[in-house]
Amino acid sequence: MNSRSLPGKIGLVLFLILAIFPIAFSIGYAAFYSLGLTGLLSDGFTWEHWSNVFSRREVWGSLLLSAYISAFTVLLTVGAALYISIRLRSHLSKGTLSYAIYLPLAIPATVAAFLVFQLLSGAGFLSRIFMTLGLIDSINQFPDLINDAAGFGIIAAHTGLAVPFFTILFYEIYTSEKIDALSQLAHTLGAESRSVLYRVTLPILIKKSMMNISLLFIIVMGSYEIPLLLGRQAPQMISVLTMRKYEMFDISEKPEAFIAALLYTGIVLVLLTLVFRRSGAKHAI
Amino acid sequence: MPSSPENTFLKSSFLAVVVLFCIGPFVYLIGLSFVTSWPYPSILPESYSVDLWARMLTGSGALVSSFFLSLLISLIVAATSTSAGFMTGKYIAYHKHKSLLLFLAYVPYIMSPVILGTCLMYLYIKGNLTGSTVGVILAQTMFAYGFSIVFFSAFWNHRIRALEDLVYTLGGSVVHAYKTVLLPISKNALLICFFQTFLISWFQYGLTLLIGSGKVQTLPIKVYEYVGEANIYYAALASCLLVLPPALLLWANKRFVFKTV
Numbered sequence: 001m002n003s004r005s006l007p008g009k010i011g012l013v014l015f016l017i018l019a020i021f022p023i024a025f026s027i028g029y030a031a032f033y034s035l036g037l038t039g040l041l042s043d044g045f046t047w048e049h050w051s052n053v054f055s056r057r058e059v060w061g062s063l064l065l066s067a068y069i070s071a072f073t074v075l076l077t078v079g080a081a082l083y084i085s086i087r088l089r090s091h092l093s094k095g096t097l098s099y100a101i102y103l104p105l106a107i108p109a110t111v112a113a114f115l116v117f118q119l120l121s122g123a124g125f126l127s128r129i130f131m132t133l134g135l136i137d138s139i140n141q142f143p144d145l146i147n148d149a150a151g152f153g154i155i156a157a158h159t160g161l162a163v164p165f166f167t168i169l170f171y172e173i174y175t176s177e178k179i180d181a182l183s184q185l186a187h188t189l190g191a192e193s194r195s196v197l198y199r200v201t202l203p204i205l206i207k208k209s210m211m212n213i214s215l216l217f218i219i220v221m222g223s224y225e226i227p228l229l230l231g232r233q234a235p236q237m238i239s240v241l242t243m244r245k246y247e248m249f250d251i252s253e254k255p256e257a258f259i260a261a262l263l264y265t266g267i268v269l270v271l272l273t274l275v276f277r278r279s280g281a282k283h284a285i
Numbered sequence: 286m287p288s289s290p291e292n293t294f295l296k297s298s299f300l301a302v303v304v305l306f307c308i309g310p311f312v313y314l315i316g317l318s319f320v321t322s323w324p325y326p327s328i329l330p331e332s333y334s335v336d337l338w339a340r341m342l343t344g345s346g347a348l349v350s351s352f353f354l355s356l357l358i359s360l361i362v363a364a365t366s367t368s369a370g371f372m373t374g375k376y377i378a379y380h381k382h383k384s385l386l387l388f389l390a391y392v393p394y395i396m397s398p399v400i401l402g403t404c405l406m407y408l409y410i411k412g413n414l415t416g417s418t419v420g421v422i423l424a425q426t427m428f429a430y431g432f433s434i435v436f437f438s439a440f441w442n443h444r445i446r447a448l449e450d451l452v453y454t455l456g457g458s459v460v461h462a463y464k465t466v467l468l469p470i471s472k473n474a475l476l477i478c479f480f481q482t483f484l485i486s487w488f489q490y491g492l493t494l495l496i497g498s499g500k501v502q503t504l505p506i507k508v509y510e511y512v513g514e515a516n517i518y519y520a521a522l523a524s525c526l527l528v529l530p531p532a533l534l535l536w537a538n539k540r541f542v543f544k545t546v
Contacts, residue, residue, distance in 0.1 A: 004459055008379070011372035015390070018369065018430050023392050026404030084303055091300055100307040102539050106532035107310060108488030110505040111524045114512055115310050118317075123325045125313075131326035139325065164307065215395055222397025224491040225505075229512065239399045243495065246403045261400045268396060276388055 027265060030258035040251055049255035059260050061235035063267070069151045069227075069237065070220040073158040078213060080159070081166030082205060085174060086197075092171045104164040109157070109225040116157040117229055120145035146230045153230035154237070158220050166209070166216075173208045174201075214275040218268055238264045311532065317521035337522050348507060348519075352526050355487060355503040358418065362425045362486035367479045369426075370433020371471070377434060378441035387438055394431030398424075399491035409496055416498040424496040425489055429482040436481070440474045484531055 032038040036046040053059050091097040107115075119125050127142040136142055146153035174180075179201055186196045206213070227237035236244065238260060245257035316330075318337060323330040340346045377386045393401065402424055406415070414420030445467070452462040468475075490505035499506070504527045511520035 004453065006459065007372050007463075008376040011369075011374070011376035014369045014430075015373045015376065015386070015434070018427055019373075019390055019393055019434065022401070022405055022427055023389070023396075025408065026401055029407055030404045087296070088300055088303060097300060097304055097307075099536055099539070100304050102535045103307050103311065103532050106484075106528050106535055108490070108505060108527060110488070110490045110508045111310075111314070111528055114508060114520055114524060115313065117512070118313070118517070128326045128328050132328050160306075218395050222395075222400060224397060224399045225509075228491075229509070239397045239491065242397075242400050242403055243491070246406070257403060261404050264397065264400055269392070272388065272391055272395065276384065276391075 030262050033258040034255050034262060039254060049259060053256055053259045059263065062238050062241040063263060065235045066221045066238045069154050070217045072155050073162065073220045074213060074217050076159045077162040077166055077216065080163045081170055084167045085170035089171065089174065101164050101167055107161065109223065112157045112161050113226045113229040116153050117146060120153055147232050154227050157226045157230060162216055169209055169212060170205050173205055177204050177208065179204055211275060211279045218271050222264065314521050314524050317518060318525050320518055337518060341522060348523055348526060351502050351504050351507045358422055358503060359483045359486040361422050362429050363479045363483035365426050366429035366433045366482045367475060369430055370437050370478065373434045374437020375441045377438040390431055390434040393427055394435055398428050399495060402492045402495045415496060416500040418501050421493050421497045421501045424492050425486045429485045432485060433478055433482055436478050
């Protein structure tokens with residue numbers, strides 16, 4: 001074996017063991033389990049578990065809720081981050097904000113969920129302020145902002161986590177793509193400020209960050225910690241539902257856990273394929 | 286064109302709100318970890334104490350062992366996934382089917398850890414790895430490794446390859462190439478990747494809960510445990526231990542975030 005290619009060969013072996021095998025195994029095992037070909041209840045090939053899922057709303061409701069929460073998180077995150085990165089651009093290069101904006105990146109989903117719970121729950125900080133200001137008379141009058149039907153708490157936690165990262169990202173793109181110079185040129189050629197914003201600045205920022213925006217959608221869709229604390233019992237986001245069905249004492253629910261996992265995996269693979277086709281496999285970290 | 290005073294005031298107010306949004310959570314968590322009583326509907330807590338911190342710092346609480354367990358797991362995961370991703374990233378970056386391999390590398394990186402972990406539980410049970418620290422390290426390494434591959438497949442490029450080829454042309458061996466050229470120029474990238482993969486492991490909750498079966502008590506597990514027990518002051522203290530070390534590192538060195546290597 002050529003010694004120069006040895007590190008590459010080691011890299012390939014690791015890739016096969018640590019990346020390819022787990023994915024292939026998990027898809028295969030989930031498919032076999034869902035078709036009754038393996039597992040404690042295995043009794044030969046059957047479509048029964050799939051038809052159960054198709055005839056009930058639980059898994060579909062969960063997927064729809066996950067997609068809705070992801071879509072709203074993406075919209076709010078991109079909107080807020082664009083506004084901050086454009087409006088406070090000079091403060092992002094120097095001064096307190098240039099350091100402070102990095103701090104929320106050290107907050108994990110578990111802590112974000114806890115903070116939002118502390119802020120928005122019935123006995124939370126916001127409720128205390130409302131009470132002090134006389135806007136409510138009792139704790140029951142405070143609106144349900146967590147464990148609510150609209151997923152307000154979940155969206156707030158995800159958006160709060162993602163906005164600082166995207167603000168930094170947009171600021172970095174703004175600088176590296178020399179948008180200032182391009183805007184100046186557009187102004188010189190007679191463009192108004194609004195035209196420069198909508199025809200130069202925003203298209204460049206969004207196009208260059210499309211891969212990250214798409215990945216945000218996919219990652220929020222599969223989130224677990226935040227909806228576990230801030231979500232409702234039904235419908236649940238797809239990760240929470242899958243884990244609940246898997247861990248239930250009623251083992252007849254397990255095949256449905258694997259079907260939910262397969263449906264989620266299918267959606268992720270389709271979205272990732274679309275992202276790769278659009279972006280030409282450019283990296284997003 | 287000079288800004289009007291109203292515009293300047295609005296901009297300053299907005300800046301203050303954004304800074305508060307960034308710093309507020311840390312102030313709140315640190316403050317809450319000192320509280321002993323905060324009845325509703327008071328805006329401010331009734332009493333404070335340093336007891337929780339004192340108990341933790343003297344090593345008599347369960348949080349210290351969780352902190353060091355989290356540290357050990359994250360250091361092993363970061364070291365393993367960074368070094369493995371360094372080699373795999375190179376293989377993928379120079380491969381003729383780079384796009385396909387990169388696509389496959391992205392899958393574990395973006396998949397829900399809980400869902401993939403659920404599908405892999407059979408292997409962990411058969412391997413007698415559930416409820417063990419080794420099992421948690423293996424599971425977390427898989428996800429951190431996905432990130433590491435994506436990171437390093439963007440790092441390796443034609444300029445680095447030309448430098449490596451130059452070493453071989455001048456009679457150097459593989460060891461020479463890595464020792465004198467590749468590792469020194471990759472130092473920053475390795476450091477950033479190590480930090481990011483450390484954070485992936487440090488923050489991991491769902492996968493640790495699933496594979497660790499609640500027996501591997503890392504800091505995120507502790508935070509949720511305390512929240513579940515409605516023990517918010519302990520939850521705040523555990524959260525402080527979880528967020529303050531990476532926050533201080535980020536404050537000291539912003540370059541850990543983006544790959545400006």
